[in-house]
Amino acid sequence: MHLLIPAAGTGRRMGSDRNKLLLVVGSKPIIAWTLLAAEAASLISWIGIISQPYDWQDFQTILTQLKLSKPVELIQGGSTRQESVYNGLQALSHSAKEVLIHDGARCLATPDLFNSCAQAIRDCPGLIAAVPVKDTIKVVDENGIIQSTPDRRQLWAAQTPQGFDVKLLKQCHAEGVRQGWEVTDDAALFEKCGFPVRVIEGEETNLKLTTPQDLAIAEFILKTRLGEE
Numbered sequence: 001m002h003l004l005i006p007a008a009g010t011g012r013r014m015g016s017d018r019n020k021l022l023l024v025v026g027s028k029p030i031i032a033w034t035l036l037a038a039e040a041a042s043l044i045s046w047i048g049i050i051s052q053p054y055d056w057q058d059f060q061t062i063l064t065q066l067k068l069s070k071p072v073e074l075i076q077g078g079s080t081r082q083e084s085v086y087n088g089l090q091a092l093s094h095s096a097k098e099v100l101i102h103d104g105a106r107c108l109a110t111p112d113l114f115n116s117c118a119q120a121i122r123d124c125p126g127l128i129a130a131v132p133v134k135d136t137i138k139v140v141d142e143n144g145i146i147q148s149t150p151d152r153r154q155l156w157a158a159q160t161p162q163g164f165d166v167k168l169l170k171q172c173h174a175e176g177v178r179q180g181w182e183v184t185d186d187a188a189l190f191e192k193c194g195f196p197v198r199v200i201e202g203e204e205t206n207l208k209l210t211t212p213q214d215l216a217i218a219e220f221i222l223k224t225r226l227g228e229e
C-alpha cells in the first residue's frame, strides 16, 4: 500500500517559527513518530512525504537517523493541504491503485490503524478513520446564536488515514480544481463527486497536533505507551 503524508504546512495555530512537524515530542520530531508507525505497519510498502523544499534538508536528516527499510520520496507540497495532496497524487507510480493519505501531524496513529485502513480499502473505493463525537455539537450562526443541534448519533470526527482508489481520487481532485472546491479533507471531494466513503473506527489517541496544548497531550500519550512497553 502506498502512503502519502501531507507534511507541508506552516503550523500557524501551533505558533511555531517552522514546520510544526519538526518540533520534538517525546524525544523525537513529530514527523519521526508518524514515519516510525508507517514503517511498523506491515501493509505499507512506500511512503511519500509531501513537503516544502525548504524543509527537505531537515526531513532528510530525520530519514537518515531513522534508517527506514521502506522507500521514501519527498514530494513538493502546495499552498493548501488540498493542493499538497493533489501534488502527491501526481507523484504516485502507475502501480499504485489505492493510496492512504495520513496527516504528518497525526503522529500517534498506530501501525494497526494503518493496516486496518489498508485492509479495508480493498472492499470500498473510499474510507476514513473516524471516532464518534462525545460532545453535543451545535451549528452556530455568525452572531453566535445556535441554529441547530444535529443528532449526535450521526456525528463522527474525521481523522486520517483516509484511503481511496487512486484513479477516482485523482478525478475528484481534478473536479475540485475545476469547481474551485476548498475542502479540509480528501473524503469531502469524494462525497462531492457522489462516491461512497466508509467510516472505520479510528483511535481516540489519534489526535492531530494543531495547538501547543496538543503537544502536552501527545507527550502524555507517548509516555504512557512507552511505559506499557
Ligand SMILES: Nc1ccn([C@@H]2O[C@H](COP(=O)(O)OP(=O)(O)OP(=O)(O)O)[C@@H](O)[C@H]2O)c(=O)n1
Pocket: 005, 006, 007, 008, 009, 010, 011, 012, 013, 014, 020, 021, 050, 051, 077, 078, 079, 080, 081, 082, 084, 085, 103, 104, 105, 106, 208, 209, 210
Ligand atoms: N499546505 C499544506 C498545509 C497542511 N499540510 C499538512 O496537512 C496536515 C494537516 O494540516 P494542519 O494540521 O492544519 O497543519 P498546518 O497547515 O501546518 O497548521 P495550520 O493550519 O495551523 O497552519 C499537516 O500534517 C500539514 O503538514 C500540507 O501538507 N500542506
Ligand SMILES: C[C@](O)(CO)[C@H](O)COP(=O)(O)O
Pocket: 081, 103, 157, 158, 159, 160, 184, 185, 186, 208
Ligand atoms: C484531514 C483532517 O485531519 C481530518 O480531520 C483535517 O481536516 C485536517 O484539517 P487541517 O485544518 O488541514 O489541519
